[in-house]
Structure formats: structure tokens, C-alpha cells
Amino acid sequence: MLLEVNRLEISYGDVRAVHGVDFVVEEGELVSIIGANGAGKTSILNGLMGLVPARRGSIRFHGQEITAVPAHKRAHGGIRLVPERARVFPRLSVFENLLTGAYGLRKKIDLDGRLRWLYELFPILEERRDQPAQTLSGGEQQQLAIARALISDPRLLLVDEISMGLMPKLVDQVFDLLQSLNRDLGLTILLVEQNARASLEISHRAYVLETGSVVMEGPAKDLLNNPDIRKAYLGLAREEEAKRQ
Amino acid sequence: MHLFLEQLLNGVAIGSIYALVTLGLALVYGILRILHVAHAAVYTVGAYLGLLFFKMSGSLLVGCAGAIAGCAVLGVAIERLIYFPLLKYPPYVPLIASIAILLALEEVCRLVAGPYILTFPAQLRFPALHVLGVDVPSSVTGILCITAAILAFLWFLTTRTETGLAMRAVSQDLAIADAMGINSHAVISFTFAVGSAIAAVAGVLVGIYYNQVYSTMGSVPAYKTLAIIVVGGLGSVPGAVAASLLLGIAETLLIGYAHIPLPRDALAFLAMIAVLMWRSEGLFGSR
Numbered sequence: 001m002l003l004e005v006n007r008l009e010i011s012y013g014d015v016r017a018v019h020g021v022d023f024v025v026e027e028g029e030l031v032s033i034i035g036a037n038g039a040g041k042t043s044i045l046n047g048l049m050g051l052v053p054a055r056r057g058s059i060r061f062h063g064q065e066i067t068a069v070p071a072h073k074r075a076h077g078g079i080r081l082v083p084e085r086a087r088v089f090p091r092l093s094v095f096e097n098l099l100t101g102a103y104g105l106r107k108k109i110d111l112d113g114r115l116r117w118l119y120e121l122f123p124i125l126e127e128r129r130d131q132p133a134q135t136l137s138g139g140e141q142q143q144l145a146i147a148r149a150l151i152s153d154p155r156l157l158l159v160d161e162i163s164m165g166l167m168p169k170l171v172d173q174v175f176d177l178l179q180s181l182n183r184d185l186g187l188t189i190l191l192v193e194q195n196a197r198a199s200l201e202i203s204h205r206a207y208v209l210e211t212g213s214v215v216m217e218g219p220a221k222d223l224l225n226n227p228d229i230r231k232a233y234l235g236l237a238r239e240e241e242a243k244r245q
Numbered sequence: 246m247h248l249f250l251e252q253l254l255n256g257v258a259i260g261s262i263y264a265l266v267t268l269g270l271a272l273v274y275g276i277l278r279i280l281h282v283a284h285a286a287v288y289t290v291g292a293y294l295g296l297l298f299f300k301m302s303g304s305l306l307v308g309c310a311g312a313i314a315g316c317a318v319l320g321v322a323i324e325r326l327i328y329f330p331l332l333k334y335p336p337y338v339p340l341i342a343s344i345a346i347l348l349a350l351e352e353v354c355r356l357v358a359g360p361y362i363l364t365f366p367a368q369l370r371f372p373a374l375h376v377l378g379v380d381v382p383s384s385v386t387g388i389l390c391i392t393a394a395i396l397a398f399l400w401f402l403t404t405r406t407e408t409g410l411a412m413r414a415v416s417q418d419l420a421i422a423d424a425m426g427i428n429s430h431a432v433i434s435f436t437f438a439v440g441s442a443i444a445a446v447a448g449v450l451v452g453i454y455y456n457q458v459y460s461t462m463g464s465v466p467a468y469k470t471l472a473i474i475v476v477g478g479l480g481s482v483p484g485a486v487a488a489s490l491l492l493g494i495a496e497t498l499l500i501g502y503a504h505i506p507l508p509r510d511a512l513a514f515l516a517m518i519a520v521l522m523w524r525s526e527g528l529f530g531s532r
Contacts, residue, residue, distance in 0.1 A: 100427065
């Protein structure tokens with residue numbers, strides 16, 4: 001088991017954002033957590049990364065208890081985050097943004113090889129290498145955020161609302177990319193998404209989150225065909241009714 | 246013409262000293278968004294420590310090293326013990342704490358060293374120059390060389406090293422820097438150490454230049470450096486340096502040379518008011 005989360009609870013002051021959720025991610029899996037805005041999805045990822053403290057519960061990574069481990073150590077342990085809205089460092093160049101992802105690892109990884117691979121994956125980043133990241137378009141910033149997370153060769157990639165603010169065409173491309181990273185390179189990915197359909201289509205398994213609690217879980221295919229899910233998250237029920245009439 | 250050039254040079258020297266004090270303020274604002282008013286007290290403590298170690302050892306180099314080490318420790322202590330626990334509150338809370346630290350440290354200096362103006366009988370061993378018919382005293386040469394060296398070091402540190410990259414990343418997005426594997430708290434402490442060490446050098450230089458060390462020597466710099474970082478653009482290090490040099494030159498030329506009947510220290514605030522009215526992001530700032 002790569003990631004094991006037990007009764008995780010996260011609050012901001014008196015407001016409980018996550019009410020004791022349980023989930024697991026196996027090595028090599030692509031798992032998504034879907035749910036509406038404000039369901040606590042981003043809080044869970046930030047809790048896994050160590051950016052917000054867990055009020056209760058435990059997080060185990062590779063069998064090791066990491067609930068109290070600070071974020072930068074989790075990053076060095078192989079957990080990497082693609083944050084909501086990319087959050088690239090705006091006044092660092094594209095290249096410098098990539099280097100932050102390899103901070104403290106330059107001697108441990110083949111930096112040049114990783115850079116070559118990433119530039120092949122995202123040619124635009126090589127083209128814009130020396131530009132400040134804030135001059136990139138939203139889609140380009142998302143690519144940079146993914147590349148920045150991948151440069152360290154992570155064991156678990158956390159992806160937060162990658163589709164938010166992207167054109168539909170770009171959303172498809174990004175999801176294709178995540179799927180191929182998982183399928184071809186065996187990268188373990190935990191995806192948190194409002195765009196339920198796109199994420200369920202590429203996931204092995206999924207959890208449905210409602211106001212801070214997991215209300216349903218299962219293989220992504222089953223959830224895609226579940227009438228409740230279709231109605232609540234996929235917006236399909238109405239289309240089908242319209243067809244029938 | 247000679248008088249003008251001489252005054253210009255003096256202005257650059259004074260501006261250099263402003264720059265050395267302001268650097269720490271700009272670095273701290275850039276990384277924590279705190280107005281670190283107590284930085285001026287670190288500079289005062291630097292002058293006293295420099296004098297103390299100089300008198301004990303007879304060597305200015307030892308004096309300087311002692312001041313640098315002492316102030317770096319003091320700066321980190323202020324960050325760890327006072328600012329960091331207060332970061333969760335709105336920015337005026339650390340600001341009030343900062344003013345309290347300034348006053349408290351000034352009082353400590355007065356209690357320990359006495360309410361006198363001490364002399365700093367050291368010489369900067371730099372050559373006096375004679376350029377274009379202008380005499381450059383060795384103290385001015387020394388201040389210019391030391392400032393240039395510190396600026397070059399800082400430029401190298403922030404743009405050419407992995408630690409510098411981490412400093413810039415933390416100043417732009419602290420949480421995400423952590424997620425990239427950067428220990429941002431250590432980076433913040435390091436930034437305080439660097440800024441405070443530079444303030445220590447400034448304190449020693451001012452002590453020697455004016456041959457005076459006293460407990461309230463940081464009072465005027467405390468608010469003048471605030472005006473300077475506003476003029477330069479909050480958190481912008483190049484802006485802070487440029488604004489410091491401009492102010493040093495303007496003060497010397499307008500008041501010392503052109504005899505404009507204004508108190509010297511008013512100029513920084515006139516500049517700050519002008520900037521706030523017409524270009525609130527400062528000379529080098531971005532909004």
C-alpha cells in the first residue's frame with residue numbers, strides 16, 4: 001500500500017473541512033476524489049502534502065507514519081503536488097521554476113536527463129525557458145506546474161483541480177497526459193476533481209466526497225454508470241430524459 | 246565644480262550606508278511581508294558590538310566579525326521568538342511587536358553601555374584617492390568598496406545559488422516552496438541572518454564614519470529606511486538600493502550644496518509622500 005489515510009480530519013479554526021475520511025492508494029494506481037466545490041477535496045490534498053495540519057487521524061506513506069512530518073520532508077520522500085491554479089512562482093523564470101522542483105536533489109537525480117524528458121513532453125516550456133512564469137498562459141502554467149512536480153521523479157503525484165480554468169481541448173490533453181504517465185511509466189496519481197466525468201474516465205478507482213465525508217467509493221467504471229453519480233456529478237440524467245422524450 | 250563632485254561622492258557614501266541598513270528591511274519584507282522596524286536596533290547593536298570587540302582585540306576585522314556574528318544571532322532570535330509565532334495575526338501585530346523590540350533594544354543598549362556618545366577610534370584602512378582633482382577620503386573609499394562587495398555578494402547569493410533560488414521561491418509562495426522540498430522556515434531564518442549581518446556592517450561603518458556610537462543612533466534610520474523601501478518598492482532589493490543612493494545624493498546635494506532650507510531628514514518623507522501619491526508601487530515595485 002503506497003498511501004493509507006485513516007480517519008483524517010482537517011479544520012480551519014472552528015470550521016471542519018474534512019470529517020474523518022478513509023482512503024487508500026495502491027502503487028501504480030490512478031485514483032480520483034470527486035466532489036462539488038467546497039467538499040473538502042483541496043483540503044485533503046493539502047493535508048497529504050503537509051501544507052495544513054491534520055486535526056486527527058493518520059497518513060501512512062509506504063508504511064511509514066508521516067502525519068507529523070513537515071511538508072518539505074514529504075516532498076523529499078517522493079510526494080509531489082500540482083496545486084490548484086498551478087501556483088507557479090510568478091517572478092521566477094520557467095527554468096527556475098523547474099529547478100525549485102529539484103531543490104536539494106540536484107546530485108541525486110539526473111537533472112539534465114529529466115529536463116530533456118520534460119522539454120520533450122512540454123515543448124512550450126523549452127521555448128519559454130527564460131520567461132517569467134507569470135507571462136505564461138493558464139494552460140502553459142498548468143504544464144509548468146506538472147513539469148515542476150515531475151522533475152524530482154515522484155512516487156506519488158497529487159493533482160489538484162487540474163481542469164479548472166482550462167479550455168475543454170486542453171482539459172482533454174492534460175487528462176490524456178496523466179493517463180499515459182500512469183499507464184506507461186507506472187506513476188501513482190491521486191487526482192482531485194470537480195470535472196467528475198473526465199477524471200473517472202481515466203481513473204482505476206474513485207471516492208466521492210460530500211461536505212467533508214466519503215459517501216461512495218468503487219471502481220471508476222461502476223461510478224460512471226451509477227445513476228446517482230450520473231445525476232449529481234455528470235449532468236447526464238437530464239440529457240437522457242430529453243433523449244427519451 | 247570640485248565642491249559639487251565632492252558632495253556628490255559624499256552623497257553616494259551616505260546613500261551606500263542607507264542601502265546597507267535598508268537591505269535587511271527589504272529582504273525581510275520580501276519574504277515575510279513584515280515591516281521589520283526593529284532592524285534599526287540590530288544596526289545599533291551592531292555598532293556597539295563592533296566597538297566592543299574592536300576595543301577588546303584592537304583589530305577592526307575582529308570587531309566587524311563579532312558584530313556580524315552577534316547581529317546574525319540577534320536577527321534570527323527576533324524572527325524565531327517573536328515574528329514567527331505572530332505570523333498568524335494581521336500584519337499590524339508583528340509591526341507593533343517590532344516597534345516594541347526597537348525601543349526595548351535601544352533601552353538595553355543605553356542601560357549596558359551608558360547614556361553617552363561613545364567614540365569609535367578606528368580607521369578604515371583604505372587608500373585615500375585623488376580622482377579628477379577631487380580628494381576622496383579613505384573612509385569614503387572604504388564605505389564604497391565595502392558596499393560594492395556586499396551588493397556583489399548578495400547578487401551572487403540570490404541569483405546564482407540554490408539557496409538564493411529558495412529565498413526567491415519562499416518570498417513568492419511560501420507554502421508551495423515547502424511543497425517543492427524547500428525548508429522555508431530555515432530559509433526565512435537564513436534571510437534574517439544575512440540581513441542582520443549586513444546591518445551590523447552598516448552600524449560599524451557609521452560608527453567609524455561619524456566617530457559616534459550611541460543608543461538612539463537607530464531612531465532616525467528606523468523610519469528613514471521605511472520611507473526608502475516604500476520609495477524603492479516594498480520588498481524590491483534593487484529598488485531599495487536605488488532609492489537609498491538617490492536619497493543619499495539628494496540629501497547631500499539639495500541641502501548640503503544647494504542649501505534648500507529644509508531639515509535634512511524631511512527629504513525621505515517628501516519622497517515617500519510623492520511616491521505614494523503618484524506611483525504607489527514604488528520605483529521598482531510591481532503590483
